[in-house]
Structure formats: structure tokens, C-alpha cells
């Protein structure tokens with residue numbers, strides 16, 4: 485008789501706190517695997533003698549095996565090996581034709597949020613390294629939050645009233661416009677799914693965040709890419725595409741766009757809002773880098789320039805506080821906001837109250853402004869270190885502009901460079917880089933790499949770029 489995996493794991497991890505009982509249960513489990521269904525186990529007294537254990541320990545071991553469904557005890561008769569349905573070898577061939585075409589591109593999806601691990605230098609990652617995060621403060625706040633009664637009651641699905649009030653401030657929104665969600669990625673999916681119907685078109689600046697591409701795919705939207713430059717999306721191209729596709733939603737990162745670092749210029753902000761108004765379109769404003777301004781604070785959200793509810797903003801605390809906090813918000817006015825908040829209960833009934841409590845405490849603590857100040861200076865050093873290392877050691881990679889905030893540099897490689905091959909070679913050399921292909925909806929116009937400065941220390945940055953420079957010239961043609 486073979487055991488299900490969960491049974492083996494439970495036994496190995498010592499499901500009972502009594503180690504001896506867990507040990508006996510593991511030995512009996514071995515024995516049972518060679519027995520037939522219905523076969524009788526020795527009585528408890530005999531087992532106690534055999535294992536030189538107390539009756540209590542044997543009873544605890546048998547209870548473990550019973551809980552795992554491996555044995556059953558019939559009072560007055562004894563303990564028997566339980567019958568177990570033996571499943572045939574799995575055959576999943578039927579599933580794919582039934583499922584039809586996959587919506588979310590699995591290759592891109594496997595990279596969003598992925599992290600290679602501590603043996604790689606993270607020269608591409610969308611979060612901050614541990615020493616830049618307020619982890620010690622979060623530990624203390626987390627312990628206090630766990631003790632508070634507010635952490636263990638149900639909050640409204642839209643989020644705690646205090647947190648909504650706090651998050652509304654930067655957006656000059658009403659607290660009631662705010663929907664607390666489990667991070668920016670969830671916010672993007674909620675927004676895209678609610679503001680459009682499957683089959684509709686969404687326009688995205690290109691290149692863009694791969695997570696936004698898969699969010700749109702998951703919502704069943706067709707994606708049209710419009711190029712951008714250092715001042716954000718090209719407005720004339722956006723106008724043409726809105727007319728051509730009749731798209732009713734646009735995804736933008738107006739501040740320190742991932743991956744280019746572009747900031748939408750003040751002039752283009754006005755033009756984009758006019759275009760959205762004329763087309764009757766929504767703009768999903770991904771405000772992920774709100775706290776990551778380096779030269780200055782990030783420009784005000786597009787949301788603050790739009791009284792009519794065209795802009796729906798998504799913010800996240802994953803970047804400045806901790807990738808593990810998984811807390812963000814969608815901010816939306818008018819019926820769109822009502823729909824978003826109403827339909828969230830179809831997905832889940834809210835973000836865990838303890839996480840909301842931690843976020844609230846962090847944002848209102850004196851630690852927060854101190855942390856953001858320290859972060860700004862650390863990011864400036866790391867960004868400059870990365871730009872310098874590229875310019876001095878890797879001149880074949882051209883960085884069109886050094887961003888004033890965010891986490892990433894966007895480097896253009898010589899024409900003909902195979903970025904898939906280059907990323908694989910970098911990976912073998914212990915360096916994680918972002919293959920530019922994943923940031924384009926369609927074919928990339930040139931080979932690019934995304935290189936990040938938030939996740940690696942300055943020495944790691946220097947070493948990482950040194951290793952990239954040492955890669956074979958056939959991998960990186962200059």
C-alpha cells in the first residue's frame with residue numbers, strides 16, 4: 485500500500501509534538517505500507533512492549549495514523565489497515581482541448597515577481613533589497629498588530645476606514661473612493677477587468693511592465709502598444725490608436741515607468757487627459773513608484789488633474805515598505821469606482837485586517853518619513869553606481885536616459901544581440917538581468933535589457949556589471 489504524499493510529509497515533520505510518538509507512527513507507517521487492506525495491527529499492549537513505550541505514546545501514534553486515514557479502529561475488535569482508493573496513473577490529455585487557448589502568456593508570467601535566489605546578483609528585480617526596507621520596524625509593528633483586537637475581526641471588503649482615509653490623501657480623493665487591495669498587481673487586474681469587457685482593446689505605452697500585460701491578458705483584453713519616449717507615451721500615436729481601435733482603456737505609468745524610467749511630461753499629461761475625455765476612455769494609472777522619487781518627490785498623480793473619473797489609480801506599498809506586505813489600493817471616482825468596490829467581493833472579501841493594521845501603523849509612524857528619506861539617498865547612490873558601471877565597463881549598452889526615480893535603467897544593446905541568449909549567459913555567470921523582450925507586447929524594435937538598482941548593493945552592482953562585461957563578445961556584439 486503506498487502512502488499519499490501529505491501523509492509522508494506529516495509523519496516526517498512529526499505531526500505529534502511527542503517525538504517518540506511521531507517516531508513510532510513513522511515506523512508503523514512503514515510497516516502498514518507492506519500490509520493488505522483490512523489486515524489487523526498488533527494490539528496496543530503488544531505495541532507498547534515492542535516499542536518500549538507507554539500506552540499514552542502508542543495511543544498518540546495510532547491517533548496520528550488514524551487522522552491520516554491509514555488505519556481504523558473498531559472498538560472491541562482491534563485496529564486494521566484502512567482501505568484506500570488507488571488512483572490510476574493520471575491522464576491529463578483531455579484537459580487542454582477543454583481549456584482552449586491559454587489567456588496568460590506563461591513565459592512572461594513566470595518572470596513577474598520571480599527572484600533567482602541569493603546566489604545570483606539581482607541586477608533585475610522590481611523590489612528593494614532587504615537592507616533598504618524597514619524590516620525591523622515592520623517586525624515590531626507586526627507583533628503589536630497581532631496583539632490588537634482589530635487585527636482579528638472582519639473589516640469591510642473595501643478596507644479599513646482609517647487606512648482608506650490615509651491612502652486617499654496623495655490623490656486628493658474621498659476616502660470612499662479608495663478600495664484596499666492585496667498589492668498593485670491585484671489592483672491592476674481588478675481595474676482592467678471592471679473597466680472593460682473581454683475582447684475590448686486596452687492601449688499600453690510600450691515598452692511596459694510585463695505584469696500589466698498579463699493582467700490585461702487575464703482580463704481577456706486585446707492589447708495595442710503605443711511607443712513612448714523619455715517624456716512618456718507619444719500623444720499623436722495614442723490619438724491615432726484610440727481612433728483606430730475605439731479602445732476604452734489606456735494603461736500608463738506616468739511616473740518613473742518600469743522599465744524606461746520615463747516621466748509623463750506636464751504638457752502630455754494635459755493632452756492625454758483631453759484624449760481620454762474625447763474618446764470616453766479610462767486611464768489605469770499605475771502609480772507604483774509614488775514613494776520612489778530620487779531627485780524630488782514623484783509628480784502628483786494624474787488622478788489629481790481629473791475630476792471626471794477618467795483616471796483610475798493603482799498604488800502599492802510593496803515597493804517602499806516590503807514586497808511581502810501585499811497591500812495596495814485602487815482609487816476611482818463615479819460609477820466605475822462603485823462597480824470596482826462592489827465587484828471586489830466576487831473575488832475576495834477583503835485584505836487581511838492584520839495586514840491593514842500593520843500598513844496603517846507604519847504609515848502613521850515617525851519611522852515612515854525617516855525611512856523614505858533614507859531610501860531616496862540610497863537609491864540615488866545605487867542608481868549612479870549602476871549608470872557609472874555601465875558607462876565605464878559596458879559601453880555597448882546605451883542608457884538613453886538616467887531616471888529621476890523608480891528602480892530601473894533601460895539599456896539598449898547593439899542591433900543583432902540576442903537578449904534571450906545574453907540573459908541566459910548572464911544567469912550562468914550568476915547575474916540576473918531583465919530580458920527586454922518581456923517588456924514589449926509584440927516584437928521588440930531593438931534589443932534591450934532592464935537593469936535594476938534597488939535590489940543589489942553597490943559592490944554587487946559593480947561586480948554584476950563586471951561579469952556582464954566579461955561575457956563573450958559573441959553574446960554581446962558591440
Ligand SMILES: Cc1ncc(COP(=O)(O)O)c(C=O)c1O
Nearest residue numbers: 610667668669693742772800802
Ligand atoms: C510597474 C509595476 N506595477 C505594479 C507592480 C505590482 O507590484 P505589487 O503587486 O507587488 O504591488 C509592479 C511590480 O513589480 C510594477 O513593477
